[in-house]
Amino acid sequence: MNIIDRRLNPKSKSLGNRQRFVRRAKADIREAVRDALKKRKVTEVEGSEKISIRSKSVREPQFAHGRDGNRDFILPGNKDYKVGDLIPKPQGGGGGRGGQASPDGSGDDDFIFTLSKDEFLDLFFEDLKLPNLIKTKLKDLRSPVPQRAGYTTDGPPAKLNRVRTMRRSLARRIALKRPKTEEIRELEEAIAFAESETPPDAFRIAEMKARLQRLVALRRTIAYVDPLDLQYNRFDRVPKPATQAVMFCLMDASASMTEPLKDLAKRFFMLLHVFLSKHYRGVDVVFIRHTSTASEVDEETFFRGVETGGTVISTALDEMDRIVRDRYSPEDWNIYAAQASDGDNIPDDMGRCIELVEKHLLPASQYFAYIEVCERQGPGETIVWHGYKEMADRNKHFAMRRVSSPGEIFPVFHELFSSSSATG
Amino acid sequence: MQETIRAAKPLFTGPEWNFDLLRDTYDVISEIGLGEMGLDIYRNQIEVITAEQMLDAYSSIGMPVMYRHWSFGKRFARDDVMYRKGYRSLAFEIVINSDPCINYIMEENSMTMQALVMAHAAMGHNHFFKNNYLFRQWTQADAILEYLAFAKRFVAECEERYGLSNVEAVLDAAHALMNQGVSKNARPRRRHDPAREREREIRRREYAIEIYNELWRTLPNAKAKEAPKSEENKAEQQALSLPEENILYFLEKNAPKLEGWKRELLRIVRVLSQYFYPQRQTKVMNEGCATFVHYEIINRMYERGLVTEGSMLEFMHMHSAVVYQPSFSDRGYSGLNPYALGFAMMRDIKRICTEPTKEDEAWFPDIAGHQDYMGVLRQAWADFRDESFILQYLSPKVIRDFRLFHLRDQSDNPATRVEAIHDEQGYRHVRRTLGRLYDVSQQDPDIQVTDADLSGSRRLVLTHFVREGVLLDKEECDRTLMHVARLWGFRVRLVEVDAVSGAKLREHEALPLP
Known part of the structure; x- marks a missing residue:
């Protein structure tokens, strides 16, 4: 047993058949398109169109039984008929009952299908002799539109990109080993605790105070947010039609x-x-x-x-x-x-x-x-x-x-x- | 009942499927199908396709390769609209009678549906294709895809060589006669070998080029030999082996003016028609077989705990939709549902085998109480077609369950009459009539080539043997006759005579357009 995934196979295998069909029914379709044209609004030309044609040129005749003659039916779901019961025929003679009567009797029905937008325009422009569509040198009016274009290091405060700025700030602070607030607070608490002890360990306190001083100084020199960190959104003005x-x-x-x-x-x-x-x-x-x-x-x-x-x-x-x-x-x-x-x-x-x-x-x-x-x-x-x-x-x-x-x-x-x- | 081994866990739990899951499920299904039910199948090739591809496949009568023709485009356009509007859902699968047997399954299906579809098509239909006598006799499963590839190439070549509209005209005419392109009784004359066909066509063309000599064109046309009319006529009839029911075959071999490539086109359509003929004759059995098989397999899987209860509910929902039979007075009624009838009859055979009643013993002494119901079914699937299957196996119980009754519509009577119902007096009558209704040779008008004058007026005469006063639809008939005339090249007459009395009822005539 083989399982094959055919889903990626080329689609619309029947495109050739469809083209042949449209070609075949062209006269009818053109007529229908003309009718559609009358009904359509100027602004609606482009949508795809449901076309219904009289299936004249696309009829497929076959030798088939007509509607006269004697027929037999076997039907399911009898309720209370007995042998010999007479049931009046529906209007239009025999064979009106069920689908068995005439498999292809109704060949004259309108045939409805949808034309794609391209097919419709093709037919719509057909008597307009549509050539390759228009390489226009028509003046395109372009108005500039701002468009994101990365980041820059300066700009108005309104365009400050906070996430980027803070990311850079954090990286710099880590790299330069800027002391954290908790670190200083812990140290302060440790000093306070050491001082409250009896007898206080003067040497340790002095050492801790020196460290605290160094940390505070460091904190002062290394800013929390440095101008170096700042990142601004940058916009280019791109001309757009x-x-x-x-x-x-x-x-x-x-x-x-x-x-x-x-x-x-x-x-x-x-x-x-x-x-x-x-x-x-x-x-x-x-x-x-x-x-x-x-x-x-x-x-x-x-x-x-x-x-x-x-x-x-x-x-x-x-x-x-x-x-x-x-x-x-x-x-x-x-x-x-x-x-x-x-x-x-x-x-x-x-x-x-x-x-x-x-x-x-x-x-x-x-x-x-x-x-x-x-x-x-x-x-x-x-x-x-x-x-x-x-x-x-x-x-x-x-x-x-x-x-x-x-x-x-x-x-x-x-x-x-x-x-x-x-x-x- | 035998002890069933319950599996530790179900094969799948959600609606999602993937290729491994498909493979595992297929293995289980084929284990049940082949191992336990004794099915005998072609190798399977399962192809996953999208809804759009399914529509594509639909439009070319389900075949994966097909020549190009506008009527397939028309079918596609119609199905497309129906599908998009939601009037009709797509089939869940398409299965092709080929070796290896190709099963298309849709990607949109849930895993439960995929299991159902595989049991239905890859087991049920596949077994039927391989074993039913009609398919064995009439179709060459291993050659059909190759033949279609040849047909596609040949038609494309013809389009290039002779022009789109010329090819179209021939194919239109051939399609119109498709139902008359079947030899109903004889065995196919020879095995179709695409390579040989192609070779023959090339040789034919080469030979024509080889013997072409400008000189011959300047010769005056030879006069036709004079011969006593009636005797020659008889001899001719014999030579043509008239009457001939296969009009396409007759035209292909005998139409006086047809070019070689046109004959080949007729042949392609005829081969296709012949290929599909068994399917037309076994709708009830084929679908019944596939439905019975999927029902049996999925249920066995459920018994073993391989399928969850949720899936089982989904399955039952799908299954009952498939075998639903609306009653004749319902608005949705459109004839007997072949799935419903086939499935009901096959379930009934199983019942007759395993739990026979008194009635069954009287009606089916051969199989009542026969414990090996699969054996009985396999034999039925192999040796019958719809008509004979119904005649043989439609039991009173099924007639009662369906509440079948026979209605006769006599053209000279203002009312239809109930001839028989589902009671003791009616069973045989209903069964006989239903069997006859499923006889395809009775459904199609019986039209034969009865006379062809090859040397004189070159008129072709077809005869429609009218049964029960059912004449041909006049408009359709005239159009179709135009197609015959186009192929034959000369005047064509169609006479409708009563099959019993031989009285002439109506006559049609067509001349080829210049």
């Missing part, structure tokens, strides 16, 4: 933004979120939508709600500026903004927009991206495009792109984030 970022999603919510356009924008926002989450520990998302007025809304309203009204982009920029001042101080937060619009705006408004972006928002932000979504690439420039163009030339962390189909989102995204010198 700031751990928080906030992402502003700005979108035109007027009626001209159709559902497909919003979906395009949503994909871009999702990508940006995934991207930022890779770099920062926590990412806040603020949704601002606007027509002729702007308001901060929750995600549901942001993507679903339809409003009527004109389009005044500066209202959204104003709102963002206000929120930044209120809640997200640029010293503490990395601010990213992505604005999506179909390029429509009141012409008068553009001047104010540019001023807002250039004077207030850009200085506070790491990056500001403008995405123009349109059904198809038409000739000519939209109002917003025209207005922003010059500013994009002047400012390196302002970028603008046009997108008209889901397939373009990723390349555009890639381009935007592949180098900090991206310009329009």
Whole structure:
């Protein structure tokens, strides 16, 4: 007999099978992923996803008995049936009783399984033609953070390391044979005792007193805690990437933004979120939508709600500026903004927009991206495009792109984030 | 009863196990199993694995080596979800009919469970594999792992050479016909020797390369010889030895357009199907045997003080969960539990041998009062399969204990009728019917290749001999037939005829996709 420990054998032996399965069911899964996409929130893209697919492409047919014909069952647990008793059939004809009736009858059931995060993102970005992900030269905002870096011999009293200091002190005292308090006390007691004796032994007393004197002197010269013993905690200020970022999603919510356009924008926002989450520990998302007025809304309203009204982009920029001042101080937060619009705006408004972006928002932000979504690439420039163009030339962390189909989102995204010198 | 020697102290006291403990416990178990119960087993190889590896093993039908196919991935995905959600717990062990016999045990098991599992699998199943006539006749325990390694390598090579989707298409089709890939009656034609298979495949390929001559391609195709139709047909039928129940075998040998490697793939699936066929026929016996053996061994260990009372409680808890039989009206009912039925019947055989009643003497004159119950059981394990075992050994007492009754569902009747119950008039009836239900050849639809025209239209005809008016599920049938057509390469027809009257009931047809 042999006992073998296989626990350390390579895991996921069936990875190859799983890949084959996912490949096989790809069409179905993709559909399910698309559905999931609609249900998902921007901030949730990354979790692993439970996918349920109609098991069309993963069906394994076999010759199997149908449901008609005569059947026999032997069942356990008879209570009071007698021979000849008639039991009405359950609905749906024969064979409804027990599991014997149809072993594989229900082939049409939904097949539920879990896609891993990577598989999900793969499929999610599939029609975005995901290349090797982004070597960003994006400016990493780093804020110094104190970090322990050993010990030092001087420093402010608040950073004194008592344990280390006392350890060194003890070592030194032992090494230099500093007399202990008890030693001196014992000697004193011995002297007192000797003096109380009759007759006192003068010679011994004198000798003891001399020793006491020597000990006290020694104690005075060898300090209990010497400046040599002192140890202070030392901190280095290590630059660390700031751990928080906030992402502003700005979108035109007027009626001209159709559902497909919003979906395009949503994909871009999702990508940006995934991207930022890779770099920062926590990412806040603020949704601002606007027509002729702007308001901060929750995600549901942001993507679903339809409003009527004109389009005044500066209202959204104003709102963002206000929120930044209120809640997200640029010293503490990395601010990213992505604005999506179909390029429509009141012409008068553009001047104010540019001023807002250039004077207030850009200085506070790491990056500001403008995405123009349109059904198809038409000739000519939209109002917003025209207005922003010059500013994009002047400012390196302002970028603008046009997108008209889901397939373009990723390349555009890639381009935007592949180098900090991206310009329009 | 004989005096039992009580051990000074139990083998283990806590739930923790380690390898030394496993070894010591195994020694005790095999001493009881081999020495006292007279079991005869293959060498054991016990492998400790994690839950994840257990899931892996599950998905590839329990085999340690397996070729790659998406359906195993599907199974894994499903089991994974079930397991994580807690709908289903994992099996405590998997045992493979091989020599040496491989037993997988999970690291999560407590020491009591490990003991139970070793008694169950390493003794019970192992003995059954080695001794049951079906396994002896149909499976080569010493060759299966090697064959699977060959299969895995071969499939991988094919994937590389001919492309993933081409291989997949053939395997899909072969899997669809897996249950029709068994020769139920004949002995296997030849012993599978993986080395020879590989060699043959290489030779075949080399030969093809050797005789390849560009010139031959330029020749016009030879005209088919004309011959009197009906006579030739008959001769052909004979040459093909029709009818043939093993559709996979037939296709492998006779499909006109199939390339060599595809035939080899069919062969692999067919060999696997044949390998598992005995297991399908002996579920009740196999599990019953293993359960009886673990129950017996652990109890003997307890009598000897080798197992603590705490462990014994844990054991009884596990054991009774395994052999629990819900009644037909319970919500959890899903057919007769093979563990429960097998265990109950084997315990009953022991009872009949040691404490027979009047009834037993009338029903089982051969074994009633036969003191050597292990001998009787060993013989039963060796010479029967589920169907015949039930016909031979299902006693009135077990029928009463299970309160078995026979329900007949007639398609033209709005109600099902109770035909027999657990009483004097019903015992034989129930026993006969249950035996028949456990006959695998009755469970699978009886489909045979009945006609194949190799020279003319090249049409293939399958016939389903319909019993009791149970037709095939139409949708599944059409899909499966597509697979047959893909392998055959030409039109395929499936006729459903009544097995008794010969009346034609329904017809399906499929053409291969271009």
